[in-house]
Amino acid sequence: MGQHIKYCSECANYTLKDKCPSCGGTTINPKPARFSPEDRYGKYRRLMKSQLKES
């Protein structure tokens, strides 16, 4: 836990390292820090739940 997936700006390879293991390029965080994947999926889960209730 606590590791952030990063992605190579050179070859688009995903890695946890600061440097791409394939090409040695600089890796970047693909997502803005203010959004977490959990929040995004939680939003969709709540949306689906409310739709299920109505139908």
Ligand SMILES: [Zn+2]
């Ligand atoms: Zn790379």
